[in-house]
Amino acid sequence: MLRVGKVDEKQSNLILIPAFGEASIAEVRSVLKEKIKEIRKICDSAYVLRTDSPVWGEIKKLAGFHKIGVVTFEGSGPEALDETVRLFEESSKKNYSVSLYCSPSPHLMYTSLIEDLLLTLRSRKVRRVNLVRTDPGHEIYAEDIVSREIFDIIVVGDDRAKSIFGMTTHVFNTEDFRARSVNRPSEIPKIAMSPRLAKTLVNITSCPPGGLLMDPFCGSGTIIGEAMLMGIDCIGIDIDRRQIRESHRYLEWLRVKYPQVKLGHYRLTVGDARSLEKLIPDQSVDAVVTEPILLPAYDHLPAYSDASRALLRSKGTYQDALHSIGRVLKIGGLAGIVAPEVQTKEGPLRLELESGRNDRLTPILADSGRSYIQLGIQSTRWVKRNLYLFKRV
Numbered sequence: 001m002l003r004v005g006k007v008d009e010k011q012s013n014l015i016l017i018p019a020f021g022e023a024s025i026a027e028v029r030s031v032l033k034e035k036i037k038e039i040r041k042i043c044d045s046a047y048v049l050r051t052d053s054p055v056w057g058e059i060k061k062l063a064g065f066h067k068i069g070v071v072t073f074e075g076s077g078p079e080a081l082d083e084t085v086r087l088f089e090e091s092s093k094k095n096y097s098v099s100l101y102c103s104p105s106p107h108l109m110y111t112s113l114i115e116d117l118l119l120t121l122r123s124r125k126v127r128r129v130n131l132v133r134t135d136p137g138h139e140i141y142a143e144d145i146v147s148r149e150i151f152d153i154i155v156v157g158d159d160r161a162k163s164i165f166g167m168t169t170h171v172f173n174t175e176d177f178r179a180r181s182v183n184r185p186s187e188i189p190k191i192a193m194s195p196r197l198a199k200t201l202v203n204i205t206s207c208p209p210g211g212l213l214m215d216p217f218c219g220s221g222t223i224i225g226e227a228m229l230m231g232i233d234c235i236g237i238d239i240d241r242r243q244i245r246e247s248h249r250y251l252e253w254l255r256v257k258y259p260q261v262k263l264g265h266y267r268l269t270v271g272d273a274r275s276l277e278k279l280i281p282d283q284s285v286d287a288v289v290t291e292p293i294l295l296p297a298y299d300h301l302p303a304y305s306d307a308s309r310a311l312l313r314s315k316g317t318y319q320d321a322l323h324s325i326g327r328v329l330k331i332g333g334l335a336g337i338v339a340p341e342v343q344t345k346e347g348p349l350r351l352e353l354e355s356g357r358n359d360r361l362t363p364i365l366a367d368s369g370r371s372y373i374q375l376g377i378q379s380t381r382w383v384k385r386n387l388y389l390f391k392r393v
């Protein structure tokens with residue numbers, strides 16, 4: 001995350017605007033760990049986090065958030081805007097905006113907030129101001145906050161009397177991640193995971209710098225690349241030699257692109273994820289992050305029967321790979337495996353991933369109580385992604 005606003009060590013009440021739903025919350029839990037006192041969901045698009053010690057160092061490591069801000073006031077009335085405007089005055093910025101979340105009637109609330117804000121600015125005789133309107137929604141995006149140097153006021157609330165006011169302090173670093181998704185070298189046309197999602201998943205599995213992370217379906221190496229940028233050593237495996245070459249090309253490109261970063265080491269091997277024990281010693285890997293998918297590239301909404309057959313075929317590979325992952329993972333290590341959910345003409349169909357009795361893996365339930373975390377970002381037009389998390393016991 002990129003810092004765009006003033007931060008104070010004492011601030012312990014933060015507003016989180018997630019990009020990947022409950023996966024983003026899983027990320028913040030893994031990265032902040034016991035520093036978290038409470039995470040309160042206001043609605044799907046905003047959470048409030050209370051911490052018991054400063055977390056700014058950790059906040060910078062997150063990837064799964066559009067914005068993070070500090071709470072400036074909880075409640076309503078003139079004090080709410082007064083306090084936020086005072087912070088705006090202290091900043092050197094000329095542009096400001098209001099981003100509204102969780103309101104059932106956002107248009108009405110946004111309009112009345114802007115009116116009150118203008119009155120407050122006038123009464124405090126603040127002149128050097130330029131309101132950047134949100135168009136068409138009620139939220140200013142991260143890249144605008146950076147490029148136009150905007151002081152972004154966050155208002156979260158389903159009810160004016162209980163609104164939470166804040167200011168954005170960190171935004172997602174769009175520029176940096178765009179360089180690794182759009183400008184990366186590639187010879188095989190493919191569907192690669194976004195580096196942003198890859199980094200979020202690596203964070204969720206809590207692999208420490210210097211630890212060893214494995215992607216046994218590594219494709220073009222996106223997950224490995226993000227882990228290496230975090231100082232994690234990696235093993236990438238793929239059954240297709242061309243994909244291994246593609247990964248190699250990408251990871252060497254990263255080395256040239258980020259000379260200032262101490263990258264982790266990597267090893268790439270052609271091999272079958274269903275028999276990892278032939279390639280890697282038992283209990284030698286700290287974390288696994290992978291996205292096999294293994295479905296046809298649908299160019300239309302598939303029929304239930306076709307999707308069901310395709311999912312059944314790929315489920316065998318998933319389950320065999322899961323068993324094999326259980327052998328090579330160290331005790332206590334986490335495996336994050338992305339599995340598809342296909343939209344069909346007759347409704348959605350999910351690949352359900354279960355650990356067997358011999359897999360030495362225990363599932364970690366999502367906050368929702370489900371066996372998987374919805375990632376809220378599609379793989380292709382008809383395929384959604386779910387994350388299954390397992391711990392080696």
Ligand SMILES: C[S@@+](CC[C@H](N)C(=O)[O-])C[C@H]1O[C@@H](n2cnc3c(N)ncnc32)[C@H](O)[C@@H]1O
Binds near residue numbers: 191217238272291294
């Ligand atoms: C969806 S792609 C992975 C994409 C990758 N996350 C990326 O961003 O580039 C799945 C990969 O799994 C590989 N694969 C399929 N079956 C495999 C198996 N049994 N063992 C290892 N790799 C396999 C394919 O060759 C393909 O490159």
